[in-house]
Amino acid sequence: MESTEEYVSRVKAGDGESFRPIVEIYQQQIYVYCCRMLGCKQDAQDAVQDILFKAYTKLDLYESRATFSSWLYKIAYHHCLNMLRKRHIRDRVYRLFKPATFTESAEQNLDRQWFSPPLEYALSRLSVEERSILILRVFEEEPFAEIADILGKSTDAVKKKYTRLKQKVIRLIAEKEGEKGCNTKESLVKMKL
Known part of the structure; x- marks a missing residue:
């Protein structure tokens, strides 16, 4: 079995298909991290796609001085941080127009019980x-x-x-x-x- 670093080297050399095993290795870990950070499964699913896409497009910036997983978690951390900031602003605006009329959906209820x-x-x-x-x-x-x-x-x-x-x-x-x-x-x- 090849290491993540070998897959990364291949992707950097132009073999885009070598990113697929990287996704398979890290997708679930990043999803769980995003679920816990964002508190919402749907937001976490969206975030994982964005994070992995960002990692693929920015892979040339990755240097092996840090582990690939810490580099990927760093991307995930900043992405979740931005999503939480946007959510906070959106919620504040929403409350201005719809004060105290919010009811929790079934999905939000399940997410709350995570x-x-x-x-x-x-x-x-x-x-x-x-x-x-x-x-x-x-x-x-x-x-x-x-x-x-x-x-x-x-x-x-x-x-x-x-x-x-x-x-x-x-x-x-x-x-x-x-x-x-x-x-x-x-x-x-x-x-x-």
Whole structure:
């Protein structure tokens, strides 16, 4: 089996078909990352297509000083960040014209239930950068050096932020559990934190 780097070299040499195995390797990982960042399956599906297309068209900018996966996650992080900014602006404009008349669709209801209520609550209280660090470290199990490269920060800064982030998430989950009597002692995040 060939490595991702070999496929990348082939694509750079003009063999566009060699990008297909790269898509097969990373499509599901990027989809899960986007689902967790965006909180919506449809938006995540759209984002994955855009991210992979952007990676293909910008592949000449990839340098092997970083791993291909961290380069791809960096593209995904910035793409999701832009989508969240656009969504925030769109939602603010929407509320101006349709205050308090919004009802949740069946798809949005399913998306809302993607995580346990306490974890969903905790994730919603995190900044985009904090959410990305948590997702990359806990769910994607990326090393700190990769996360630092993706976010454009130093490894030490990411480690410190993650240490503070763990306490924040545990506090937010406990806050939500106490609010409605929820009990998620078996929560994936709590076990991995």
